[in-house]
Amino acid sequence: MSTILKWAGNKTAIIPELLKHLPTGPRLVEPFAGSCAVMMATEYPHYLVADINPDLINLYRTITEDCENFILRAKAVFESFCLAENYYRVREAFNYDHEINTFHRAVYFLYLNRHSYRGLCRYNQRGGFNVPFGNYKKPYFPENEIRAFAEKAKRATFICASFDETLNMLQPGDVIYCDPPYDGTFNGYHTAGFTDDDQYHLASILVRRSSEGHPVIVSNSDTSLIRSLYRSFIRHNITAPRSMGVKAGDGKSAPEIIAVSKFASWAGFDPASGPDRTVVHGV
Template identity: 70%
Template sequence: MSTILKWAGNKTAITPELLKHLPAGSRLVEPFAGSCAVMMATDYPSYLVADINPDLINLYQVIKNEVEYFIKEGRYLFEARNDSDAYYKTRQEFNLRHGGAIERALYFLYLNRHGYRGLCRYNHSGGFNVPFGNYKKTYFPEKEIRAFAEKAQRTTFICTSFEETLNMLLPGDVIYCDPPYDGTFNGYHSSGFGDDEQYHLASILERRSSQGYPVVASNADTCLVASLYRSFTLHRIKAPRSITVDAGGGKVADETIAVSRPLPVWSGIDLAKDRDWSAGVEA
């Protein structure tokens, strides 16, 4: 199952590797929603999915609550506007904040599927600025939308920072973090994500790990990441890349999956008694 959105760093291709490291638990907590590929590939009893990008969370919330109307209007929008003039007019309307939640969600999906390589990029003023992708035909992901809407019924979507999300943990939670990667494009939102944010995230994850929460985090395979997650077990993998390379180029990048180490039995911290260990990821 592919995702609703085209997304730089989409985890669909490396999901089999991630599933090896995601333990069972009562809820999966994702502070960086992205394309929700990991949510769609797992089967936890519930999910807490967050992102600082309000357009992304609005899209997911609208699909959760208004899937039939969204699909009907989305079909029409995709059929009626597949040229550069229509794209830039839609982008202008989107950046002027016209319309309510459903209309903005439709526009966001349209821009994602018609923009260059599905890139999600904003300028410092918060304006979506991805150019037209010039596709002969675009795909309206109705099948993916319906599957997402079903999974979303056991998901809470919130627009907030990773710090606030990681303050909402409950016994039995499993944490999966997929932040903007070190040394790569990080303009998914006007605030950006630099070295300071990488340090801050890693320090919070180390603290949550020491409190007994299982933590899995994806990032680039860089010296900074290796240093920040030195208390974790690091698994290095190759992942396909499509943004900024020619279609069909088949290029790959080195990535790291950081997995928290189990606490020693004498640590005195044990959240297992509060977990539903009969639930977890699909085989």
């Protein structure tokens, strides 16, 4: 099952490896919602799914609350607005028409995502969605994915919150999976971006939460900064497909790390292969 959205950093391609490191628990907490690929691929009793991007959370809440009406309206927009000039009209309304209600804003967000260049989600400093038209012949309408998402979302709570706010809401037994904007790659999916200071702040919280007994699993780039920040975790090196943030001539893959707290390793899988086991995907 693919995801509703086209999304930079979508975890679908590495789900088989990621699942090895996610222990059981009563609830999975994701402070970086993204495409919700991990939620869709797992079977936790409950989910707390958060993101700082209000458009993303609004889409997920709207589908959860009114799935069939959303499909009806979104499909009509896909069928009626297929040209470049239509795309820019929708983008203009999305950015500047403050009379648009949350339901239609969710419809427009899906439309923009599926029609924009490479499915990027990018905002300028004023908060305007600024990705150009993708010029696709027939953008895919994810009807089956929307229905599957609405069914799984019955177990989930969606909140618009920062990662530190989300991680302050932990309950005993929660499993934490973090997929932040990767170090050294595109991170403008929200106006504020994601800086090195944010990487440091996130890691410090996760190290503390791990010491309190929460299983913590983190995906990120394989860089010296990330290796240093998660040096107390067990690191699993993978080569993952990537279409952005890869230098010309480097192909369509890049080294990444799945960093796993030692508590998670005890609870969920056999860490006997050591801290730097290498698994290759997509090459």
